[in-house]
Amino acid sequence: MSKQVPETIKKQSKRSFNSKEVKKEKNEKRMKLLKEIQTKAFKRAEKYEKEYLEQEQKLVELKQKALKEGSFYREPEPKLAFIIRIRGIVGVPPKPRKILQLLRLRRIYSGVFIRLNKSSLRMLHFIDPYVTWGYPDVETVRALIYKRGHARVNHQRKIIDSNEMIYDKLQKYDIVCMEDLVHEIFTVGKNFKHANSFLWAFKLKPPVGGFSTVKKSFVNKGEHGNREQYINTLVKKMI
Amino acid sequence: MTTQQLRPIVSVFPIKGKVKTIKQVPLPSVFSAPIRPDVVRFVHTNMAKNNRQAHAVSTTAGEQTSATSWGTGRAVARIPRVKGSGTGRSGQAAFGNMCRGGRMYAPKKVWRKWHRKINTNQKRYAVCSAIAATAVTPLVMSRGHRVNKLPELPLVVSDQLQSLTKTRQAVKFLKFIGAYRDVEKVIRTKKTRVGQGKYRNRRHVLRKGPMVVYARNLGIKKAFRNIPGVETASVYTLNLLKLAPGSQMGRFIIWTESAFKLLEDIYGSWEKPSKFKSGFYLPRPVMVNTDVERIIKSDQVQTVLRNRRPRSRKYGKKIQRADPYEDMSVMVKLNPYYKTKLQKQKELDEKNKKERKEIVDKSRKEYEDWLYFSEEEEEEEEEGSDEDREIEVLSDEN
Numbered sequence: 070m071s072k073q074v075p076e077t078i079k080k081q082s083k084r085s086f087n088s089k090e091v092k093k094e095k096n097e098k099r100m101k102l103l104k105e106i107q108t109k110a111f112k113r114a115e116k117y118e119k120e121y122l123e124q125e126q127k128l129v130e131l132k133q134k135a136l137k138e139g140s141f142y143r144e145p146e147p148k149l150a151f152i153i154r155i156r157g158i159v160g161v162p163p164k165p166r167k168i169l170q171l172l173r174l175r176r177i178y179s180g181v182f183i184r185l186n187k188s189s190l191r192m193l194h195f196i197d198p199y200v201t202w203g204y205p206d207v208e209t210v211r212a213l214i215y216k217r218g219h220a221r222v223n224h225q226r227k228i229i230d231s232n233e234m235i236y237d238k239l240q241k242y243d244i245v246c247m248e249d250l251v252h253e254i255f256t257v258g259k260n261f262k263h264a265n266s267f268l269w270a271f272k273l274k275p276p277v278g279g280f281s282t283v284k285k286s287f288v289n290k291g292e293h294g295n296r297e298q299y300i301n302t303l304v305k306k307m308i
Numbered sequence: 309m310t311t312q313q314l315r316p317i318v319s320v321f322p323i324k325g326k327v328k329t330i331k332q333v334p335l336p337s338v339f340s341a342p343i344r345p346d347v348v349r350f351v352h353t354n355m356a357k358n359n360r361q362a363h364a365v366s367t368t369a370g371e372q373t374s375a376t377s378w379g380t381g382r383a384v385a386r387i388p389r390v391k392g393s394g395t396g397r398s399g400q401a402a403f404g405n406m407c408r409g410g411r412m413y414a415p416k417k418v419w420r421k422w423h424r425k426i427n428t429n430q431k432r433y434a435v436c437s438a439i440a441a442t443a444v445t446p447l448v449m450s451r452g453h454r455v456n457k458l459p460e461l462p463l464v465v466s467d468q469l470q471s472l473t474k475t476r477q478a479v480k481f482l483k484f485i486g487a488y489r490d491v492e493k494v495i496r497t498k499k500t501r502v503g504q505g506k507y508r509n510r511r512h513v514l515r516k517g518p519m520v521v522y523a524r525n526l527g528i529k530k531a532f533r534n535i536p537g538v539e540t541a542s543v544y545t546l547n548l549l550k551l552a553p554g555s556q557m558g559r560f561i562i563w564t565e566s567a568f569k570l571l572e573d574i575y576g577s578w579e580k581p582s583k584f585k586s587g588f589y590l591p592r593p594v595m596v597n598t599d600v601e602r603i604i605k606s607d608q609v610q611t612v613l614r615n616r617r618p619r620s621r622k623y624g625k626k627i628q629r630a631d632p633y634e635d636m637s638v639m640v641k642l643n644p645y646y647k648t649k650l651q652k653q654k655e656l657d658e659k660n661k662k663e664r665k666e667i668v669d670k671s672r673k674e675y676e677d678w679l680y681f682s683e684e685e686e687e688e689e690e691e692g693s694d695e696d697r698e699i700e701v702l703s704d705e706n
Contacts, residue, residue: 077605114645232631
């Protein structure tokens with residue numbers, strides 16, 4: 070009895086997208102793309118380092134100048150905030166509950182970036198007792214995205230393990246690598262929304278050394294509410 | 309259904325002489341109707357009820373006593389008991405369905421619903437299915453007909469068959485065409501009926517043999533009438549109970565040529581309605597092409613599925629990755645500039661360190677120099693007296 074290959078299998082192997090040549094070509098293309106992405110990543114990272122440094126120096130300059138003239142330099146209001154939910158889900162009234170849901174803070178010690186404008190400040194006002202927030206610096210943003218950054222890929226939470234992942238999703242917003250992402254978040258660029266929604270809400274650990282009392286606001290020696298630049302030290306303890 | 313339907317061709321055979329094709333006719337569309345055993349079963353079970361005769365139990369059966377219950381206190385059950393004495397019957401239980409000689413539970417009534425109404429379209433659907441099944445050899449064989457020696461199924465025969473008058477001619481024809489084996493089976497398996505029907509004028513049971521379908525009766529009815537198992541039918545009035553006896557599809561049918569051709573007009577097709585059944589089109593199958601595997605594996609479907617495949621299939625598995633702040637290779641993969649950055653930082657730190665060291669050294673040197681010179685000055689000063697030094701003393705005057 071001769072071996073007969075079913076027609077469907079014959080067809081399947083014959084199909085163009087299954088052939089060895091096509092697969093090889095595809096692989097080559099992909100390798101080339103990866104290389105391109107990495108070179109871009111290098112150049113952009115360099116550019117951004119300079120940019121951050123310049124910004125810092127500029128700030129210092131302006132402050133000193135103002136001091137010399139005897140006036141004040143009013144720093145621009147912060148555009149970016151990092152919010153961490155520090156209370157659990159039990160006994161939360163409906164309005165704060167909804168706002169926390171909208172901000173993707175669905176569990177305790179989850180964190181998100183948010184751009185600060187009148188609307189979002191109003192939202193933060195309602196959820197103050199349940200969160201602590203502040204203005205992160207570059208290193209904090211970097212640490213969060215590198216160490217705890219997960220992407221929302223295919224309705225799944227996947228750790229960002231390569232620039233290819235970022236390229237696939239955010240290429241159309243000119244974000245191709247980690248540093249691009251960090252830059253977009255930190256400087257709240259044009260595509261902040263897309264960069265931020267690409268990131269899954271950060272799942273942080275409870276802080277090393279603990280909290281004092283979450284029931285009180287930070288201003289009152291507690292923990293909740295706006296803590297401005299002290300968010301950076303807190304994130305270091307929670308990351 | 310395609311607008312231009314390709315219809316296979318069926319051979320027409322003569323009724324005597326040699327078994328060979330004398331003509332070819334296209335297969336009527338009915339034979340491609342969907343074969344629906346469920347529809348046929350439903351219609352058949354209901355249709356079969358329609359030739360029932362009413363029967364019932366006598367209305368007075370079991371009630372023709374004046375029995376009364378004895379009530380309690382007599383150490384007997386409370387069932388009504390026949391009055392009187394002097395006979396065995398007295399004191400016996402009566403009326404109940406559990407009693408001997410009592411009325412049955414829910415006595416049968418003649419006004420029981422004996423017949424069933426079936427939707428016309430359903431009936432037609434079933435008939436179309438049954439006709440289609442008669443062309444499917446495995447179905448006909450599984451029904452039990454002996455069709456091995458037939459030249460073809462569906463078996464179409466010249467119109468001369470309709471003019472046969474003698475039973476001898478009919479039998480000769482059946483033997484000629486190879487259908488007599490089925491008739492032999494019927495004869496062989498004629499038995500006395502099991503059950504009480506045997507003494508109710510239904511003594512013998514016969515199998516079903518071939519069915520001969522004609523367009524015009526020019527003697528054929530009488531010719532085939534006496535052959536056991538063989539039934540004749542006009543193509544205009546095909547009965548489901550005959551086409552699918554016992555709701556089993558696949559009756560062995562011998563068609564005459566004109567009857568066969570008429571099927572196209574009687575049942576219509578999917579494009580053309582029936583000429584005899586107003587507004588009736590052949591039923592449509594749920595799936596036209598039932599080879600699902602083949603459909604899925606076809607080029608047309610595969611290319612579309614290919615395009616729809618989620619692009620991030622490469623992220624299907626859970627990805628494990630070390631902490632970039634602990635594993636340099638992971639950090640460099642994410643940020644290729646990192647190593648350069650560290651290096652630059654290192655250089656900058658060294659540069660600052662060096663500068664700082666220079667400044668510190670310089671100031672230290674200056675201090676030491678100053679110290680050295682001041683020591684010399686002090687030595688010179690020590691030669692003088694203490695009184696020269698002006699010492700401010702707080703006094704009551706100030």
